[in-house]
Amino acid sequence: MNTIEELLAANREAIVQDWYHHILDTYPAETAKLWKKGGDPFANPVAVRSRQGAEAVVRYLTMAEDPKALEAVLDFLDEMIRVRAVQNFTPSQAAGFIFLLKKAIREKLWHDLKRLDIWEQFAAMESRIDGLALASLDLYAKCREKLHEIKYNDLERSQVQLLKRAKLIVGIGEGESA
Amino acid sequence: MSKMAPPEELMNVNYATPAEAWMDVKPEFKLGNYSYPGKPDVLKYLGLPNPREWNPTEEDWKLPPDWRDIIRDGFRELLGKYRSLKIFMDCCVRCGACADKCHFYIGSGDPKNMPVLRAELLRSIYRGEFTVAAKILGKLSGSRKLEEDVIKEWFMYFYQCTQCRRCSLYCPYGIDTAEITFLARDLMNRIGVNINWILEPAANCNRTGNHLGIQPHAFKDMMEFLVDDIETITGRRVEPSFQRKGAEILFITPSGDIFAEPGIYTFMGYLLLFDYLDLDVTWSTYASEGGNFGSFMNDKWMKKLNAKMYHEAKRLGVKYIIGGECGHMWRVLNQYMDTMNGPADFLEVPKSPITGTVFNNAKSTKMIHLVEFTADLIKNGKLNLDKSRNAGITATWHDSCNTSRGMGFFEEPRYVLENVVEKFVDMPAQTIREQTYCCGGGAGLNNGEFTEMRLRGGLPRGNALKYVQEKFGVNTMSCICAIDRATLPGLADYWAPGVTVTGLHELVGNALVFDGEEPRTMNLRQEDLPGIEGSEEEE
Ligand code: SF4
Numbered sequence: 068m069n070t071i072e073e074l075l076a077a078n079r080e081a082i083v084q085d086w087y088h089h090i091l092d093t094y095p096a097e098t099a100k101l102w103k104k105g106g107d108p109f110a111n112p113v114a115v116r117s118r119q120g121a122e123a124v125v126r127y128l129t130m131a132e133d134p135k136a137l138e139a140v141l142d143f144l145d146e147m148i149r150v151r152a153v154q155n156f157t158p159s160q161a162a163g164f165i166f167l168l169k170k171a172i173r174e175k176l177w178h179d180l181k182r183l184d185i186w187e188q189f190a191a192m193e194s195r196i197d198g199l200a201l202a203s204l205d206l207y208a209k210c211r212e213k214l215h216e217i218k219y220n221d222l223e224r225s226q227v228q229l230l231k232r233a234k235l236i237v238g239i240g241e242g243e244s245a
Numbered sequence: 246m247s248k249m250a251p252p253e254e255l256m257n258v259n260y261a262t263p264a265e266a267w268m269d270v271k272p273e274f275k276l277g278n279y280s281y282p283g284k285p286d287v288l289k290y291l292g293l294p295n296p297r298e299w300n301p302t303e304e305d306w307k308l309p310p311d312w313r314d315i316i317r318d319g320f321r322e323l324l325g326k327y328r329s330l331k332i333f334m335d336c337c338v339r340c341g342a343c344a345d346k347c348h349f350y351i352g353s354g355d356p357k358n359m360p361v362l363r364a365e366l367l368r369s370i371y372r373g374e375f376t377v378a379a380k381i382l383g384k385l386s387g388s389r390k391l392e393e394d395v396i397k398e399w400f401m402y403f404y405q406c407t408q409c410r411r412c413s414l415y416c417p418y419g420i421d422t423a424e425i426t427f428l429a430r431d432l433m434n435r436i437g438v439n440i441n442w443i444l445e446p447a448a449n450c451n452r453t454g455n456h457l458g459i460q461p462h463a464f465k466d467m468m469e470f471l472v473d474d475i476e477t478i479t480g481r482r483v484e485p486s487f488q489r490k491g492a493e494i495l496f497i498t499p500s501g502d503i504f505a506e507p508g509i510y511t512f513m514g515y516l517l518l519f520d521y522l523d524l525d526v527t528w529s530t531y532a533s534e535g536g537n538f539g540s541f542m543n544d545k546w547m548k549k550l551n552a553k554m555y556h557e558a559k560r561l562g563v564k565y566i567i568g569g570e571c572g573h574m575w576r577v578l579n580q581y582m583d584t585m586n587g588p589a590d591f592l593e594v595p596k597s598p599i600t601g602t603v604f605n606n607a608k609s610t611k612m613i614h615l616v617e618f619t620a621d622l623i624k625n626g627k628l629n630l631d632k633s634r635n636a637g638i639t640a641t642w643h644d645s646c647n648t649s650r651g652m653g654f655f656e657e658p659r660y661v662l663e664n665v666v667e668k669f670v671d672m673p674a675q676t677i678r679e680q681t682y683c684c685g686g687g688a689g690l691n692n693g694e695f696t697e698m699r700l701r702g703g704l705p706r707g708n709a710l711k712y713v714q715e716k717f718g719v720n721t722m723s724c725i726c727a728i729d730r731a732t733l734p735g736l737a738d739y740w741a742p743g744v745t746v747t748g749l750h751e752l753v754g755n756a757l758v759f760d761g762e763e764p765r766t767m768n769l770r771q772e773d774l775p776g777i778e779g780s781e782e783e784e
């Protein structure tokens with residue numbers, strides 16, 4: 068076992084589990100405790116999405132860089148961020164849970180990293196995680212944009228007939244042609 | 246490692262949340278997490294106490310000086326009036342069965358959205374003010390004294406409950422948190438702590454007959470627009486009547502159907518169906534609201550707004566009432582109307598003039614839901630339906646809390662839906678029928694300022710929807726509730742983008758084949774039908 072990817076792969080389950088728990092610990096203590104029990108994806112969607120996302124990201128990091136794989140992993144991140152974007156978190160808290168993966172990796176692999184002296188690889192791995200963090204910020208911003216678009220559309224939908232009645236809007240085809 | 250900043254510091258999140266007792270965590274109000282307070286003019290119109298400008302984000306909520314006495318006296322009055330309240334206050338064993346069943350809890354993770362804690366907000370005061378245990382044990386008994394912070398907490402969390410009753414389904418004692426919310430809101434109304442999105446529609450409804458304050462002539466005009474659209478689409482000119490004395494049936498639907506998308510397409514479906522059957526039905530511009538925002542305030546206003554339906558039925562001399570696709574209208578009707586404003590002895594037990602079916606389930610209220618009327622028509626082969634006019638749709642069904650959990654409409658809407666679309670798939674069993682997840686907009690929470698909170702509460706529904714979208718290609722979610730029709734498009738757009746929301750009778754209206762009709766080229770949304778010239782899907 069000489070590369071950080073191999074090291075990560077060998078400790079994958081434990082790291083996923085730690086990170087997943089760190090993520091759930093961003094919620095109030097009672098909730099973290101309850102949600103860590105996992106369960107049905109339809110009864111406990113936040114925990115299940117977090118777990119699946121954590122697994123996908125760590126699996127992605129055990130493999131070499133690949134744009135296709137990146138796309139797939141961003142879909143998983145999107146699932147998690149979509150939830151966190153409407154949960155009363157600040158932007159950094161909503162998108163920054165990715166940094167908790169660094170914590171999980173450092174805690175688990177520190178001694179091995181030292182022993183193998185693969186700090187360069189470690190720095191590269193952390194940079195990949197930073198890249199995911201930036202992508203998460205983009206995803207967060209998209210979710211918030213969506214939220215505002217929804218507000219706007221809701222408003223428009225709720226007024227459509229009234230505007231017509233007030234003669235504030237006229238449909239195409241209701242007057243002379245161009 | 247010690248030289249590196251720990252990563253969580255970057256995130257600035259204190260992820261070992263201090264394990265403070267829930268009573269000591271104060272709610273934090275910020276724009277977007279509360280609904281705007283009632284406007285003074287509206288309170289004055291409704292005769293509600295303490296009209297004033299106030300802002301939940303400010304320290305001083307300008308409560309009346311004797312607010313504590315008002316709440317205490319009110320609580321005592323309600324405990325005397327509703328035996329259920331006393332039982333709910335006394336019998337919770339804090340087993341936690343309900344804890345993770347609320348959509349707002351599932352979506353937010355905020356412990357005070359656990360139904361057991363939501364109720365505890367009221368129960369702790371009950372214990373602290375009305376029981377002996379508190380005098381001896383104090384805080385240890387789970388009791389506390391009335392402070393302003395308690396009222397703030399009530400405002401935060403009782404206006405974060407859609408009264409959907411999902412939690413009560415799982416409670417071994419049948420404790421109904423929705424009822425607790427209902428009464429907590431009643432108490433808050435007594436000191437002027439309420440939200441405008443409930444009060445203003447209720448006030449409008451009292452004055453003009455519907456939530457938006459649409460006056461009779463405007464209501465009629467908007468109906469004309471829809472009649473014109475129907476003519477464009479089908480070539481038929483339908484002729485609805487208003488306030489027609491002696492009609493057999495009075496039809497009442499939520500006013501959202503006449504002014505908002507996508508409700509207007511369902512409205513067109515109603516008009517087409519009535520025309521197809523040549524039904525002796527009339528509309529009323531006075532009883533022009535099926536919904537009842539009074540039911541989100543207190544029993545007095547629920548009763549008053551509901552009474553209008555019977556008054557108008559009596560005035561017009563109809564035989565019975567059919568109600569349109571509404572949710573909480575049916576909660577009021579099914580649970581309270583009969584004892585509150587009935588029995589409606591001046592009406593007759595509803596009997597379908599087309600099939601002869603007598604609706605004995607409505608023997609006392611004399612009012613039936615359109616979906617049961619339509620299901621009966623289909624069952625008796627009275628409708629010529631062409632599913633291909635809804636081609637391309639793979640539908641799923643959203644059980645609205647009030648019509649499903651509240652009154653047991655599980656089969657009728659599915660039966661109708663399956664008869665008008667080619668493909669229908671249910672969402673997972675634990676998210677439908679009596680276990681259905683709320684849209685997040687019920688009980689007055691479908692206001693603009695609350696969108697983010699509503700999306701949060703809408704996660705469980707959206708999550709199940711996304712599942713059937715990905716797995717079975719579901720692209721349409723149908724429902725029979727106006728608040729759903731207002732709320733679900735946004736929910737779908739966020740959690741399962743690409744899914745369209747429709748009312749049920751929109752799809753019925755599309756599928757209905759009239760004798761000797763002009764072939765249709767578009768649906769009620771004026772979108773080209775698949776396979777028709779100009780349709781993009783055929784290319
Ligand atoms: S009634 Fe519905 S919204 Fe209210 S606490 Fe129960 S599950 Fe939650």
Ligand code: SF4
Nearest residue numbers: 337339340341343416
């Ligand atoms: S399920 Fe019923 S008894 Fe159990 S905690 Fe909830 S309300 Fe109390």
